[in-house]
Amino acid sequence: MTEIQTKTTVDIELIQDMGGDYMVVAAAKVSTNGITAKEFASPEKGEENKGLINYLIKQRHGTPFEHSALTFFVHAPIFVWREWHRHRIGFSYNEESGRYKQLEPVFYLPDRERPMMKVDGWKPGRPKFTRCESDLIYSQLCSNLKSSYEYSYANYLRNLDMGIDPGLARDCLPVGIYSGCWVTCNPRSLMAFLSLRVHEPESIFVSYPLWEIDMAARTCEELFQKGWPITHKAFIENGRVAP
Amino acid sequence: MTEIQTKTTVDIELIQDMGGDYMVVAAAKVSTNGITAKEFASPEKGEENKGLINYLIKQRHGTPFEHSALTFFVHAPIFVWREWHRHRIGFSYNEESGRYKQLEPVFYLPDRERPMMKVDGWKPGRPKFTRCESDLIYSQLCSNLKSSYEYSYANYLRNLDMGIDPGLARDCLPVGIYSGCWVTCNPRSLMAFLSLRVHEPESIFVSYPLWEIDMAARTCEELFQKGWPITHKAFIENGRVAP
Amino acid sequence: MTEIQTKTTVDIELIQDMGGDYMVVAAAKVSTNGITAKEFASPEKGEENKGLINYLIKQRHGTPFEHSALTFFVHAPIFVWREWHRHRIGFSYNEESGRYKQLEPVFYLPDRERPMMKVDGWKPGRPKFTRCESDLIYSQLCSNLKSSYEYSYANYLRNLDMGIDPGLARDCLPVGIYSGCWVTCNPRSLMAFLSLRVHEPESIFVSYPLWEIDMAARTCEELFQKGWPITHKAFIENGRVAP
């Protein structure tokens, strides 16, 4: 049986970024200040104008948040990418290709604490889950997943060994396999993503995302908060509604 | 072992459409005719103005092709969706959800004629494959795929039976499983898709798409041709460059 | 002095549409019903599933609203287009061209009832105006506008008569001149437009749009309501927040 690796996390790294709170201010100021708005394009102007940033978020003036950018490298299972890639606007992607390279045997297993047991009253659109209290069920689940991963990865290697198109040989690989992808977005598109992919009960519009993309989104949110602390604070304080 | 079904096709159905060649003409005419352009919005005007449509394609005036729409229902393996969903602009999607329903055990196997053997000189970006001349290799490939499908689908059912979140239980399912999705696009975004996802050696910019999405794209192209015959002809005659 | 025409309205005509409430339902059902969702694609299914539509709006599941389309012909002053064209996503445009045709001498004047006097406490982002109670001021305003229209249109004609590039000759034309444009959008992008361009005090996020684009947006809203009555009702009842 092929050796595979398993992971319980989604790894995210900030590759580069541009702008900051002050660029939000400067871009917003162009409407009233015109040509002189660029005087606001220096870091201390963000803090001085936090009232303006709060106002923009609250009143949903979204465009000033588009003049900044972040590029993440993300290592996540395919079932996470299946959801992430549905974010079309203000998101750019370049992903590892099963057609052009041999995919690494790295697969997802849930952490012991991941809420995973269906509860009564579960319904589409608002799924609810609790912690698995049974060690037996958890270990059976992990064993089921892992044995499929191993079984299928072995078949994948056999297919490649016969000289089959890698884009066909991989059809047996489970969606739990990891794939690397570069993701570039801007604060506006990122806040739209966060509003849908992080579950926070106090949000004005509460979302019920898949646990694994929620975990990924929270990491993005932390990195975002570091570079745009005032914007992030306003986002939180106004109920996580993307402007 | 669980009974699974296999398919070798991507099934596509046209659900609805709007417009036609004449709407391309009418939308283009607004630049020179203004308010009276709507007189061109009747079916016979397409044929009368095929020179104009050809000119628009040739000179890459793309916007007149956005005032029409097509909605397809598509039943395709996940590895096809992984590519299709990367088309962000002018494409709308609603897909079957592994979080909200039990996925059907329908999986992809390649047709006997699908070019699948790597040839020397293969390189990323321009993969090239030939027919598999060995029945043994073909049957071994199908057997590898099918046994992974069965093995993993059985584990999926076991996970569900234990009451696990369906969005986690499915992590062992291979990308060869089928998923249904509604796709709405317009002639402009569709031609961009076709230019990248259909391999035609006589194209000005030759693409090397995955065989299965090429097969799907060709079906979309046939349905498009029926409703927009003049636009389609101009697209072909001008080297399949999307306007 | 050149004869010019004046108008106080924005004229909007629905050229074509696709879909309806039932297509929203059918597209949403694919997540739980997969391949059989298309059974919902018939007109009576909208009414039967109005609870679902309300749920989609309320929970901001936006994509099912993208599988429909509307094309409007709009005759509006350039200062309205300047704002409308800033709606980038899910909006397609083809407009009359000052480079390719002689623009008609049709210009905007405000209706007597248009709120137009600045009130104290006016501030950027939340402008507030009242009716002009002075007939003198109103007639002076109209006279100022009209004389500029006439003066500039006469210069435009003189420039054209000298054989000047129409794309340069028109630089003196005021933004009050009318221009025709085809606009194609979908219910989701249209609701985003309506949420920003119609002032309704009971909206969850109140907007303060320019009066003339508000007037135009209300006409679009009426046409939208006719074809998607259940979607429109849910939009209103949930505080005019675009999903």
Next chain:
Amino acid sequence: MTEIQTKTTVDIELIQDMGGDYMVVAAAKVSTNGITAKEFASPEKGEENKGLINYLIKQRHGTPFEHSALTFFVHAPIFVWREWHRHRIGFSYNEESGRYKQLEPVFYLPDRERPMMKVDGWKPGRPKFTRCESDLIYSQLCSNLKSSYEYSYANYLRNLDMGIDPGLARDCLPVGIYSGCWVTCNPRSLMAFLSLRVHEPESIFVSYPLWEIDMAARTCEELFQKGWPITHKAFIENGRVAP
């Protein structure tokens, strides 16, 4: 008569940028290198991989060019913005607002050398113009434009003085008035803009843009070339077709 200023240029300043040729390489490498692609994210890797960049442009693999960004401040006449704002994808805008501030009396006049006389055989879609050989015609044109600018700006001030909504008072202002706008884009969206808005006879798809937006686009192109010299060279050498 009100004092107005005139300009013959479009002024463009690069406010900030992110990435460079090496980020194009790194993003492209993720398809074959996965998690290790980030090793390519350092400046010298652009030069080392110029063959790859050329290949991406030539084969129209566009997404790697989306992981960089540029923000310009642009001061241009409204008739230029009317065209520029039609670029919807990968473009973000924040513009000076006639609703929230008093617009400055700065207006466009053509340079003496701007080709401006219609030539025989002119037709929509491929306008052609020559230099104006007559000083009289040129000065008459400038006088027509300038007198309209002055006449209308004076009316604008009169409207404001009466306390009229600035968003209505400005309806008499000509499209030749300047407006400031922040523009953020990425190399892919910028190349799409350049391919349509710069006239180069040796392009594979020759465009016939308005002279003033061509002038603006050339300035953007110079600034782009400085930061992405290898990408720019590949764009030129492959016939200015945006990937």
